[in-house]
Every structure is written in C-alpha cells, then in structure tokens.
Amino acid sequence: MEKKWPLWEIFVRSKNGLEHRHFGSLHAADADMALENARDVYTRRSEGVSIWVVESKNITASNPENNGELFEPAQDKVYRHPTFYTLPDEIKHM
Amino acid sequence: MSDAQLKNLEEIFEQRIANDEKIEPKDWMPEKYRKTHIRQISQHAHSEIVGMLPEGNWITRAPSLRRKVALLAKVQDEAGHGLYLYSACETLGISRDELYEQLHSGKAKYSSIFNYPTVTWADMGAIGWLVDGAAIINQVPLCNTSYGPYARAMIRVCKEESFHQRQGFEIMMTLCNGTEAQKQMAQDALNRWWWPSLMMLGPVDAESVHTEQSMKWKLKRKTNDELRQQFIDQTVPQADILGLTVPDPDLKWNEETGHYDFGEINWDEFWQVVKGHGPCNKERMNARVGAWEKGTWVRDAAMAYAEKQQNKKENPAKAV
Numbered sequence: 001m002e003k004k005w006p007l008w009e010i011f012v013r014s015k016n017g018l019e020h021r022h023f024g025s026l027h028a029a030d031a032d033m034a035l036e037n038a039r040d041v042y043t044r045r046s047e048g049v050s051i052w053v054v055e056s057k058n059i060t061a062s063n064p065e066n067n068g069e070l071f072e073p074a075q076d077k078v079y080r081h082p083t084f085y086t087l088p089d090e091i092k093h094m
Numbered sequence: 095m096s097d098a099q100l101k102n103l104e105e106i107f108e109q110r111i112a113n114d115e116k117i118e119p120k121d122w123m124p125e126k127y128r129k130t131h132i133r134q135i136s137q138h139a140h141s142e143i144v145g146m147l148p149e150g151n152w153i154t155r156a157p158s159l160r161r162k163v164a165l166l167a168k169v170q171d172e173a174g175h176g177l178y179l180y181s182a183c184e185t186l187g188i189s190r191d192e193l194y195e196q197l198h199s200g201k202a203k204y205s206s207i208f209n210y211p212t213v214t215w216a217d218m219g220a221i222g223w224l225v226d227g228a229a230i231i232n233q234v235p236l237c238n239t240s241y242g243p244y245a246r247a248m249i250r251v252c253k254e255e256s257f258h259q260r261q262g263f264e265i266m267m268t269l270c271n272g273t274e275a276q277k278q279m280a281q282d283a284l285n286r287w288w289w290p291s292l293m294m295l296g297p298v299d300a301e302s303v304h305t306e307q308s309m310k311w312k313l314k315r316k317t318n319d320e321l322r323q324q325f326i327d328q329t330v331p332q333a334d335i336l337g338l339t340v341p342d343p344d345l346k347w348n349e350e351t352g353h354y355d356f357g358e359i360n361w362d363e364f365w366q367v368v369k370g371h372g373p374c375n376k377e378r379m380n381a382r383v384g385a386w387e388k389g390t391w392v393r394d395a396a397m398a399y400a401e402k403q404q405n406k407k408e409n410p411a412k413a414v
C-alpha cells in the first residue's frame with residue numbers, strides 16, 4: 001500500500017515590494033519537491049519571484065462559526081477610525 | 095440539528111449567495127451544495143487531465159519547433175488547470191486519491207469531446223480554435239461563481255486559455271493559406287470537430303436537469319442553449335475568414351433574431367459517447383490508468399526518499 005504525498009499550501013510573492021499571497025495547494029513528497037512543483041504549477045508565466053510552501057496540516061485556521069466573538073467586537077469601536085472625530089472645516093492636512 | 099434549524103441555515107446560506115458573497119471551505123454549506131460542487135469541479139478537473147491525451151498525441155510530430163513549443167506549453171497548461179481544480183475540489187473534503195479513483199473506475203465523467211481521435215495535424219488547430227473556444231465560453235462566467243476556491247481557480251484558468259485558442263486558430267490559418275491539400279486537411283478537421291464542439295456545451299435546456307439550482311449557485315450564468323448560440327454566432331464569422339465551410343447545410347444568418355439558425359444536433363451520438371461508446375473512450379482510460387499505475391513506484395520512491403531525508407535531519411548521528 002503506497003503512502004500518499006501530503007498536501008502543501010503555496011504562497012507566492014509576485015514581485016519584490018509585495019507580500020506573499022496564497023495561490024493554491026498541491027501534493028508533493030517533501031518541501032523541496034513542493035517548491036519545484038509550485039514553480040511549474042503556479043509560476044509558468046513569471047507570476048512570482050519567491051515561493052513559500054507550508055504543509056497544510058501545519059496551518060491552524062479560525063472557524064467561521066466563531067466569527068461573531070472573534071470579529072464582531074471590532075464593529076462597535078468606531079473611535080478607531082478617523083471619521084469618528086469631528087474637526088472644523090477650516091482645518092487642512094489632517 | 096432540527097429540521098427548522100437546518101431550513102433556517104439553508105435560507106441564510108442562499109441569501110448570502112444571492113448577495114454575491116463567496117462561500118469559503120470552512121463555511122457551513124448544505125450537503126447538496128458540497129456534493130454538486132465536488133461533482134462539477136472534479137468533472138472539470140478530469141476533463142483538463144484527459145484533455146491532454148488527444149493533443150499529446152501530436153507533440154512529437156509537430157511540423158516545426160515553433161509549433162512544438164506552443165503545443166507543449168498548451169498541454170502543460172492543461173495539466174496545470176487540472177491541478178488547480180483538483181486542489182479546489184479537495185477543499186470540499188474529498189481526497190485526491192478518491193477523485194482519481196472515481197475517474198479511473200468510470201464513476202466520474204469528463205468532457206465527451208476528448209473521446210474523439212486526433213488523426214491529422216489540423217486537429218491541433220481545430221481543437222485549439224473550437225474546443226478551447228467552447229471551453230472559454232463555458233468558463234468565463236465561472237470566474238464569478240459562488241464557491242471561492244473554484245472561482246479563484248477559474249480566474250487563473252481563463253487567463254491562460256486565450257493563448258490556447260489563438261495558437262489553434264493560427265494553425266488553421268496557416269493551413270488555409272497553404273497548398274490545396276493543406277486547406278482540405280483544415281476543412282476535414284472542421285468537419286469532424288464542429289458538431290462535437292456544439293455538443294460540448296451540454297444537452298439542450300429542456301433535458302438539462304440541474305440548470306435551475308446551478309443558476310442559483312452561480313455554477314451557471316447562462317443556459318446550455320444560450321452558450322451554444324453564443325459559440326456559433328462568434329465562430330461562424332471566424333470560419334468565413336479562414337475560407338472554410340461549416341458542415342451544417344441548415345446554418346443561416348437570421349436577420350430577425352440577430353443570430354445564426356442551425357441544424358439538428360445528433361444527441362444520440364452525444365449520449366453514446368457519454369455512456370462510454372465513443373471512438374476513444376477505452377483508449378483514453380487505458381492511457382490514464384496506465385500512467386497512474388506505472389507511476390506507482392516513482393511516487394513510492396519519492397516518499398521513501400523524503401522520509402530518509404527527514405530522518406537524517408532529525409538524527410544526524412545515526413546517518414551513515
């Protein structure tokens with residue numbers, strides 16, 4: 001019975017100055033092969049200058065069911081936004 | 095979960111899609127949504143992978159280096175499309191091996207067009223022009239579908255398809271501007287690929303069972319018949335430019351509707367091919383299953399090597 005190649009998540013920086021972005025996933029026996037495969041699968045047309053590969057099982061993701069408690073508290077903190085503060089119209093550059 | 099709770103969740107879910115929100119892998123979704131998406135995305139992935147076979151047939155015999163690099167690049171793109179789609183499908187909780195198993199056992203379908211043989215070089219032109227052309231018409235609306243990973247995969251696929259169609263049309267154009275024999279070869283390829291390309295856009299609306307649900311989930315934006323009409327309307331003028339005749343005696347511009355009228359499609363042939371009785375169904379599956387089985391030792395060796403490297407890293411002392 002063969003052992004399955006694990007799943008890897010692929011992150012690509014499209015050019016210097018930009019962050020690595022999630023591009024998709026693929027199967028590979030190890031990290032080196034994941035990098036090689038990622039190059040062939042996700043950067044055939046110069047889409048990247050740097051690749052990160054992370055084995056999918058090492059990613060811990062938040063659960064959308066908890067989105068309420070995780071993200072809703074930010075919604076009533078309007079004072080974190082500049083528009084919350086009233087200034088006279090004459091004030092420039094602020 | 096009670097029936098009422100489930101119904102409530104389903105309503106919220108449908109509302110999110112109606113509001114153009116995307117569904118992501120860990121979101122709650124109705125079982126039917128998950129199953130339908132696994133079926134459609136995997137069928138799509140299988141089509142990309144099996145679709146490499148008819149064209150792979152001509153790589154070694156491409157008439158020039160220019161044609162060979164283009165065909166190689168196109169076939170490699172199709173492998174990439176399959177891989178984007180398989181990984182999108184896996185986010186729905188099915189493994190790659192299960193997906194392959196469904197293809198190899200015949201449980202899952204792939205596009206019936208790839209069960210036709212590629213007998214001349216002109217078929218490489220006709221496939222790029224017509225088959226990729228029809229695929230583009232099918233795929234562009236999917237860039238906006240409701241399931242996030244599928245939509246993102248489709249955006250990537252659509253960016254790459256345009257080259258496929260153009261290289262095919264260029265092959266046709268070169269043949270049509272060549273000798274009489276070359277032009278005849280192009281005409282013969284059009285004759286053989288025209289009707290299967292129309293069938294590729296799916297059964298007529300009256301017989302297409304999933305249309306309504308698929309529209310709601312944005313797996314479909316237009317019906318099969320609408321897509322087919324769009325394909326015919328845009329392709330016939332291209333055939334005119336090539337100086338080729340579309341093999342349909344009933345094909346006629348209709349001033350009133352602003353569309354081409356066209357002849358009866360042989361749906362018996364379509365269903366025969368879908369059911370496994372096309373000219374190349376067996377050959378395609380043998381090639382696919384054969385490649386998978388003959389590759390077993392390579393996959394095993396890669397895994398064994400990876401484990402050995404890992405052990406060396408963890409216990410450098412023990413390494414010999």
Ligand SMILES: [Fe+2]
Nearest residue numbers: 142171172175
């Ligand atoms: Fe493709």
Ligand SMILES: [Fe+2]
Nearest residue numbers: 172226255258
């Ligand atoms: Fe293509």
